[in-house]
Amino acid sequence: MYVVKASGEREEFRPEKLMRSLIRAGASRELAAQIAGEVAREIWQGITTREILRIALEKLRERGEEALMLRYDLKRSIMNLGPSGxxxxxxxxxxxxxxxxxxxxxxxxxxxxxxxxxxxxxxxxxxxxxxxxxxxxxxxxxxxxxxxxxxxxxxxxxxxxxxxxxxxxxxxxxxxxxxxxxxxxxxxxxxxxxxxxxxxxxxxxxxGLYPVTILRSLDEEEKKLALSAGIVTVEDVVTGGVETLLSAGIGRRAAVAAVREGNLISKLSKSC
Amino acid sequence: MYVVKASGEREEFRPEKLMRSLIRAGASRELAAQIAGEVAREIWQGITTREILRIALEKLRERGEEALMLRYDLKRSIMNLGPSGxxxxxxxxxxxxxxxxxxxxxxxxxxxxxxxxxxxxxxxxxxxxxxxxxxxxxxxxxxxxxxxxxxxxxxxxxxxxxxxxxxxxxxxxxxxxxxxxxxxxxxxxxxxxxxxxxxxxxxxxxxGLYPVTILRSLDEEEKKLALSAGIVTVEDVVTGGVETLLSAGIGRRAAVAAVREGNLISKLSKSC
CATH class of the missing domain: 3.40.1350.10 (Trna Endonuclease; Chain: A, domain 1)
Known part of the structure; x- marks a missing residue:
């Protein structure tokens, strides 16, 4: 069973690799093995790594591992710090x-x-x-x-x-x-x-330093507003609080949700 | 009167500049002055340099200065050596x-x-x-x-x-x-x-070494065929003759026209 990487290269699907990245994101060995096993049963020939990520994230979500799921998404959230460098x-x-x-x-x-x-x-x-x-x-x-x-x-x-x-x-x-x-x-x-x-x-x-773009409570537009106001990390959100997000032009509802989510991520990253 | 360059920069229209490039392409001082004068009367605020080139080329064509017109188009013909380097x-x-x-x-x-x-x-x-x-x-x-x-x-x-x-x-x-x-x-x-x-x-x-892409008798597709057969200069066309173009996959009619045009350019470039 081969998977297609973001570069377009093919590679054999290796559940250990998925497990390792889940463990790195803070999952226990057991949880990681469970998820990798379930993913292995559901994938198909030529599946993209992006699709595998989506399935794995879904499984974390189903288990209530919201914060872990967020951390797992680190790579994409760093990409989303763009388009400028x-x-x-x-x-x-x-x-x-x-x-x-x-x-x-x-x-x-x-x-x-x-x-x-x-x-x-x-x-x-x-x-x-x-x-x-x-x-x-x-x-x-x-x-x-x-x-x-x-x-x-x-x-x-x-x-x-x-x-x-x-x-x-x-x-x-x-x-x-x-x-x-x-x-x-x-x-x-x-x-x-x-x-x-x-x-x-x-x-x-x-x-435990995550980019602000990892927050799911902010949409694309709100993330851009945060970045241009110099709010780059989840820590900036937690320290600055709702007020900082408001003054960046983000609505109150999203700001409150973002601070709550930011606190969740911070707690998890300290606990592991 | 300002003109817009390919880079998007603006610059004052200077007929001397157009004259110089016409002279460099082989026009006499008189012809260059005539054309620059006519172009100056026809342009408008914010015209692109590309559009100026088109007008100047048209004027050369009207006067039967076909080969000179071709040589004038050098810059674009080099760009057309792409997309690969x-x-x-x-x-x-x-x-x-x-x-x-x-x-x-x-x-x-x-x-x-x-x-x-x-x-x-x-x-x-x-x-x-x-x-x-x-x-x-x-x-x-x-x-x-x-x-x-x-x-x-x-x-x-x-x-x-x-x-x-x-x-x-x-x-x-x-x-x-x-x-x-x-x-x-x-x-x-x-x-x-x-x-x-x-x-x-x-x-x-x-x-007088012109890229094959300067030939107007070949269309985009035929130019690509020539380039991938290693026919890069007008000289290659003149020296190789119709046969070389045919073996590159170019039709007889276009090949004959290209060799004729190539000879014209070569003669002109030797005469000045």
Missing amino acids: YPFEKFIAVLLKKYGFKTRTNVVLEGKCVSQEVDVVAERDGLTYMVECKFHNRGGIKTDLKVAMYTYARFLDLKRYFDRAWLICNTKCTLEAIRYCKCVGIRNTSWAYPRGRWSLESLIERK | YPFEKFIAVLLKKYGFKTRTNVVLEGKCVSQEVDVVAERDGLTYMVECKFHNRGGIKTDLKVAMYTYARFLDLKRYFDRAWLICNTKCTLEAIRYCKCVGIRNTSWAYPRGRWSLESLIERK
Whole structure:
């Protein structure tokens, strides 16, 4: 039984993979196994991974695991930070702060050759990083070698300000891009890379820092309003409360629902 | 009276500019002045440069200056080498040969970090150039800093094979990209740059080397057939003759017309 990924590639359906991602989202081993088993019985040849996600989410919903369901939807919610890359940069800056970095966003610096815009400047332990954020708002696109190469060239142009370059993407990188980054010494954080605790989704999940776009109580339009008012994370919603959402132009009913949902997600992410 | 450029920018209509480009395409000073004068009387506020081109071409056609008209259409014919960048790379390789370079296209080389594809390798006077061809198939897009930066990073990765990097684009470059290239020592040839004899269009016009897509006797489909058969220049059509076009799958009538038109263009380009 093969499934079709967002990139259009085919791959054998592997229930372990679905289980792992459910466990990563906070499901118990038992729950994850149950759901993966049920999904395995219901899928068909050529089903898309998006459709599998939808079925798995439905099963979580049926079991009343609302918050878990929301967290499971992390990848898509990060895509929905677009279309521009700016909210993603802001999100990354907040994430890095959680890990003890001092950050500044959208800094313009005079390079050796030209003036350059740096998405995030991050400092920790006496090291200053030039962080290039690469945001794609569709699945199935990998960040490629060219991005890694211009990041390196930008770093060379700005070398007097920085100790290291760091490329952070919301998608996967191509193998070539990963190899290149290693070779020239660019730190690379992207979807599912590096494997384990330091991939983008692990960094996010370990701090329970979810993008505002994960909230189902806000529609597309309301999410856009929130983003343009600088409300980028669920934490911003919980801390700012209903008033902040109202002043962003969101209606009271949606604002109240969003704060309630935000609290639910925050509680769950602290409990696991 | 302002005109709207392909990029969407506005600019004052300047008849000298139209005259210069007509002269560059081979018109006498008198003819160019006449046409520019007539065009100036017929245009309107907010007219697009494309529309101005159409009017000027029409005036050339009325005067029986068919070949000149064809040559005038150079920029668009290069755009039509797309959608893929490969015919443009091939065209550039042929162009560089005309200037005494030894060339190879699409060479894969093992860099210090990763394996890299070089569009054109060009050698002359004991120097080897890594040529990066950047092709856009729409007007109004400038080649930007990122392209210049990844070209430089690619050059650094392949440094042991090459003496210099060379970026050749069919569009204009941004000012930043030009400044960056100068600063890191990348040779840059693009539309209207460097000013005078060494811009892309001057290099092409001085050798009378026109892309096959300039021929009006072939329709879109026939041009595609020609390109995929490796017939990239008008010279290929003239040298190969009707037979070559037939074996590319083009009908006899169109093939005969194309060869006749190709001969016309070649004669004109030699006479001026």
